[in-house]
Amino acid sequence: MIFARLRESLRNTREKLAGGLSRLFGLKRELDDAFLAELEAVLFAGDLGPAGRATIEQLRAEYRERKLKSSDDVRARLRALLRARLGATVPDLRRAASGPTVVLVVGVNGSGKTTSVAKLAKHCQRSGRTVMVVACDTFRAAAVEQLATWAERLDVPIVRKEAGADPAAVAFDGAEAALLQGIDVLIVDTAGRLHTRDDLMQELGKVRRVLDKKIPGAPHETLLVLDATTGQNAIRQAEVFTQVVPLTGVILAKLDGTAKGGAVVSIRERLGIPVRFAGVGEKPDDFEPFDPERFLDALLEDGGTAEQGDGAP
Amino acid sequence: MFESLSNALQRVFSKWGKDRLLTAENIRDGLEEIRKALLEADVHFEVAKSLTEQVTARAVGQEVIAAVKPAEQIVKLFSDVLTEAMHGEPPKLPVLPGQPAVVMMVGLQGSGKTTTTAKLARKLKRQGRRPLLVAADTRRPAAITQLQVLGKSLDIPVHAEEGPGNEERAPQICAAAVARAKKEGHDVVLLDTAGRLHIDAPLMDELARVEKLAAPHVTFLVCDSMAGQDAYASARDFHGKLRLDGVILTKLDGDTRGGAAISVKQVTGKPIVYIGTGERVEDLDDFHADRMASRILGMGDVVSLVEKAQEVVDEEEAAAAAERLLKAQFTLDDFLSQLRAIRKMGPLKGLLKMMPGQLGQAFEQANVQEKELGRVEAAILSMTPQERRNPGLLDANRRRRVARGSGNELSVVNQLIRQHEQMRDMMKRMQGGGMLGKLGKLFGGGGGDVGGLAGMGGAAGFPGFGGGGGGRAQQELLAQMQRGGGATEVKDPDEEARRRAARKREKEARKKNRKRR
Ligand SMILES: Nc1nc2c(ncn2[C@@H]2O[C@H](COP(=O)(O)OP(=O)(O)OP(=O)(O)O)[C@@H](O)[C@H]2O)c(=O)[nH]1
Ligand SMILES: Nc1nc2c(ncn2[C@@H]2O[C@H](COP(=O)(O)OP(=O)(O)OP(=O)(O)O)[C@@H](O)[C@H]2O)c(=O)[nH]1
Ligand SMILES: [Mg+2]
Ligand SMILES: [Mg+2]
Numbered sequence: 001m002i003f004a005r006l007r008e009s010l011r012n013t014r015e016k017l018a019g020g021l022s023r024l025f026g027l028k029r030e031l032d033d034a035f036l037a038e039l040e041a042v043l044f045a046g047d048l049g050p051a052g053r054a055t056i057e058q059l060r061a062e063y064r065e066r067k068l069k070s071s072d073d074v075r076a077r078l079r080a081l082l083r084a085r086l087g088a089t090v091p092d093l094r095r096a097a098s099g100p101t102v103v104l105v106v107g108v109n110g111s112g113k114t115t116s117v118a119k120l121a122k123h124c125q126r127s128g129r130t131v132m133v134v135a136c137d138t139f140r141a142a143a144v145e146q147l148a149t150w151a152e153r154l155d156v157p158i159v160r161k162e163a164g165a166d167p168a169a170v171a172f173d174g175a176e177a178a179l180l181q182g183i184d185v186l187i188v189d190t191a192g193r194l195h196t197r198d199d200l201m202q203e204l205g206k207v208r209r210v211l212d213k214k215i216p217g218a219p220h221e222t223l224l225v226l227d228a229t230t231g232q233n234a235i236r237q238a239e240v241f242t243q244v245v246p247l248t249g250v251i252l253a254k255l256d257g258t259a260k261g262g263a264v265v266s267i268r269e270r271l272g273i274p275v276r277f278a279g280v281g282e283k284p285d286d287f288e289p290f291d292p293e294r295f296l297d298a299l300l301e302d303g304g305t306a307e308q309g310d311g312a313p
Numbered sequence: 314m315f316e317s318l319s320n321a322l323q324r325v326f327s328k329w330g331k332d333r334l335l336t337a338e339n340i341r342d343g344l345e346e347i348r349k350a351l352l353e354a355d356v357h358f359e360v361a362k363s364l365t366e367q368v369t370a371r372a373v374g375q376e377v378i379a380a381v382k383p384a385e386q387i388v389k390l391f392s393d394v395l396t397e398a399m400h401g402e403p404p405k406l407p408v409l410p411g412q413p414a415v416v417m418m419v420g421l422q423g424s425g426k427t428t429t430t431a432k433l434a435r436k437l438k439r440q441g442r443r444p445l446l447v448a449a450d451t452r453r454p455a456a457i458t459q460l461q462v463l464g465k466s467l468d469i470p471v472h473a474e475e476g477p478g479n480e481e482r483a484p485q486i487c488a489a490a491v492a493r494a495k496k497e498g499h500d501v502v503l504l505d506t507a508g509r510l511h512i513d514a515p516l517m518d519e520l521a522r523v524e525k526l527a528a529p530h531v532t533f534l535v536c537d538s539m540a541g542q543d544a545y546a547s548a549r550d551f552h553g554k555l556r557l558d559g560v561i562l563t564k565l566d567g568d569t570r571g572g573a574a575i576s577v578k579q580v581t582g583k584p585i586v587y588i589g590t591g592e593r594v595e596d597l598d599d600f601h602a603d604r605m606a607s608r609i610l611g612m613g614d615v616v617s618l619v620e621k622a623q624e625v626v627d628e629e630e631a632a633a634a635a636e637r638l639l640k641a642q643f644t645l646d647d648f649l650s651q652l653r654a655i656r657k658m659g660p661l662k663g664l665l666k667m668m669p670g671q672l673g674q675a676f677e678q679a680n681v682q683e684k685e686l687g688r689v690e691a692a693i694l695s696m697t698p699q700e701r702r703n704p705g706l707l708d709a710n711r712r713r714r715v716a717r718g719s720g721n722e723l724s725v726v727n728q729l730i731r732q733h734e735q736m737r738d739m740m741k742r743m744q745g746g747g748m749l750g751k752l753g754k755l756f757g758g759g760g761g762d763v764g765g766l767a768g769m770g771g772a773a774g775f776p777g778f779g780g781g782g783g784g785r786a787q788q789e790l791l792a793q794m795q796r797g798g799g800a801t802e803v804k805d806p807d808e809e810a811r812r813r814a815a816r817k818r819e820k821e822a823r824k825k826n827r828k829r830r
Contacts, residue, residue: 044358047541109564109592110423110537140592141427141466142459149454192592194567229421231355231541233569254422257510259543282422282453 036060039078046260046299049232051269055081079296085265086292090249090274094220100178100186102211102218106204106245107225108237109192112253112279114143116225117189118150119279119287125154129184134174135160136167136207137191147189154284167191168206175214195240205244221248223276228254228261238267252290253279260299321346326384335372335383343387344369354570354609357545360579367394388610395606399575401584404531404558406501413494413502417529419520419555421547422508424537425563425589427456430505431463432589432597437501438469445499447490448473449483449523450507460505467594483519487527504529511550524555531558533586536577538562544573545580552581562600563589572609645693645701645733691719692726704730
């Protein structure tokens with residue numbers, strides 16, 4: 001009985017949101033609290049979490065002060081507030097002044113690191129740079145083989161060791177080979193690790209130190225791969241990872257699904273870590289520089305999780 | 314990061330008047346706090362709303378129970394509603410004469426299907442079954458090799474058809490594997506399918522064809538516990554396309570609150586059967602709705618934590634440690650051993666982080682010191698035993714002496730003493746019971762299935778809520794685990810008997826409490 005009620009209310013929201021926010025705005029609606037509450041729901045559906053609530057609070061305050069008069073005002077203002085929260089866009093990968101540019105790719109299990117390494121490799125190849133990848137995930141079954149397959153398909157050299165080898169030792173070999181062969185970009189794949197695992201985080205810190213020792217200033221970029229379907233835990237991930245390996249950016253993977261990845265708003269705002277790239281598929285080409293405007297389009301123009309096909313019981 | 318739910322409720326309900334009944338009005342703010350907590354735990358916002366409504370419906374008109382505070386009453390109601398919402402009978406894997414039972418694993422990319430397939434196969438093998446693993450992910454690079462490596466490590470055969478041209482043949486490969494299993498006498502077949510997006514129509518169709526050709530008896534949706542609001546839509550669509558029988562929730566070894574669990578259960582109506590608690594093949598546990606409920610509410614996954622500790626520390630030891638702690642004043646010696654324990658704890662820190670509220674904060678504070686532990690240790694060791702027991706003795710002169718003796722700046726010594734005071738006060742506050750202690754009992758009280766819980770909690774209630782008591786004891790225990798087992802310590806037999814008597818009294822009291830409630 002309770003569940004019937006739940007299902008009913010879920011269906012209602014789905015219908016409400018089905019037309020998406022654009023339609024919501026389109027209706028000549030009264031600007032009331034219910035309207036703002038619905039906006040809040042849209043932001044929640046996009047995993048904005050507390051950042052969403054704070055934004056709505058601000059809208060509500062401005063509405064009470066009569067600064068916002070029409071739903072158009074609200075639309076423009078909401079977008080502007082979120083855009084401000086996302087901060088300035090950051091240009092393409094930094095390059096080392098001389099010698100190899102080193103990119104360290106990190107993240108929790110299964111977020112999309114290895115695939116992102118392949119994507120980054122392709123991205124750099126496009127601008128005519130030589131690339132080498134390093135397989136520092138010596139732990140997960142066939143992680144090395146996975147990267148090796150990509151390396152072969154993209155025709156980039158790979159530095160690898162046997163399963164179970166010390167990741168820092170692989171990183172060392174990679175840095176050495178890149179120096180020796182005059183490689184432009186060295187991309188380092190690492191094992192997935194939950195940020196709560198101190199020992200594994202220390203291991204990551206060691207990889208970073210080894211790179212820095214071999215190539216002073218390396219890694220020039222440390223990118224956290226976040227799964228766009230991840231909720232509020234993404235913020236914790238960024239918080240802890242950046243303590244161990246200071247992050248220069250986020251790759252937001254799996255944006256080709258229906259998840260919006262809204263947690264990155266808090267990550268940008270609180271930790272100052274910008275999203276640099278978006279992963280939009282499983283192929284090396286499914287990769288683009290992060291575009292905040294398109295991110296906001298996706299977040300605001302349709303009704304979040306609710307508008308997808310209907311398989312509800 | 315977020316204000317803990319206990320703190321928020323304490324704030325909201327601190328002004329409770331003389332109301333004898335719960336009404337929609339007098340619980341509104343409290344419910345709103347809990348709803349917020351659910352959202353922060355990634356429960357789908359509509360599900361959160363509906364659950365809150367259910368709690369309201371149940372709460373309104375109830376009499377305020379004199380023994381507990383309204384906040385506690387409501388948290389209890391919430392915890393009950395969440396537990397009920399997540400409860401479900403797990404599907405049975407049939408034993409069929411001369412024919413294998415087929416299990417299919419499906420889910421989004423990277424959720425943990427391949428790893429979980431191996432974990433499940435291992436579990437079944439240990440139950441005496443003869444599993445065959447099937448590499449039905451013909452797309453992702455090295456997906457087949459990944460399963461083969463896992464199969465080899467478990468000594469479980471893997472059916473794979475490699476090579477170009479097989480990319481599109483997952484359904485046929487699965488059907489062939491079932492036939493092979495029948496021929497070779499495997500009684501269970503596990504299909505590891507490729508990850509896919511719920512909106513990828515061609516790939517979803519492929520899954521439907523696998524379902525048709527291989528006729529799985531049980532289909533599990535493998536879901537990442539860190540998932541946010543989208544877990545709802547993806548689970549809904551997988552369930553719309555296939556006949557799901559259960560859910561496996563992975564990566565719960567992290568610090569995610571795991572609200573996706575409830576969204577997925579609600580939208581599919583299918584029970585969560587197992588949880589993944591690590592990358593190793595042995596890291597698969599049964600799902601417990603009550604524990605998940607307290608985790609989602611931000612009350613910490615303390616029961617699991619206690620269980621973990623229990624694997625290596627016996628109950629008597631645990632009780633003794635807790636009691637020692639409660640009687641002792643929090644001296645600088647304690648401070649030192651606590652800092653040491655924290656440092657030793659290493660990877661277990663993650664477990665402690667799962668504990669809620671102020672204890673987590675106390676821990677974080679102590680952790681800041683971790684880096685300077687060497688210096689702090691030197692300073693404490695430069696003090697006389699009397700000074701360590703009674704830091705009040707440490708006037709300016711003595712502090713200067715300690716600083717000189719330990720090669721520290723005076724400021725380090727001052728800071729150390731200040732921090733110790735802060736921690737001691739915090740411990741005192743937490744031991745004072747109050748909201749935290751009672752909340753703890755609320756959850757701990759129900760946990761009768763966990764034998765040692767009673768012991769661990771000591772008089773302070775629940776470890777982690779009783780705060781100073783349980784938490785500290787836990788740190789000791791965890792430190793002991795790191796050293797590799799129970800502590801050996803010479804015991805005074807009288808002391809021992811007294812402890813046992815005290816514990817018995819405690820147990821009785823708790824039992825009575827439970828009955829009263
Ligand atoms: N749809 C989609 N899938 C992706 C994307 N990026 C990665 N994937 C898929 O997600 C799954 C996991 O990707 P991996 O690159 O293996 O992830 P990882 O972080 O290296 O995983 P571990 O090394 O095991 O921690 C694979 O099935 C990928 O094909 C993306 O942008 N979109
Ligand atoms: N910490 C932790 N890691 C896990 C757990 N389950 C799986 N993993 C890790 O998550 C990552 C992805 O696991 P896979 O089993 O490859 O996931 P999958 O769903 O098969 O991925 P695709 O086939 O690429 O879609 C790997 O790094 C696993 O080791 C778990 O319970 N805890
Ligand atoms: Mg990888
Ligand atoms: Mg897989």
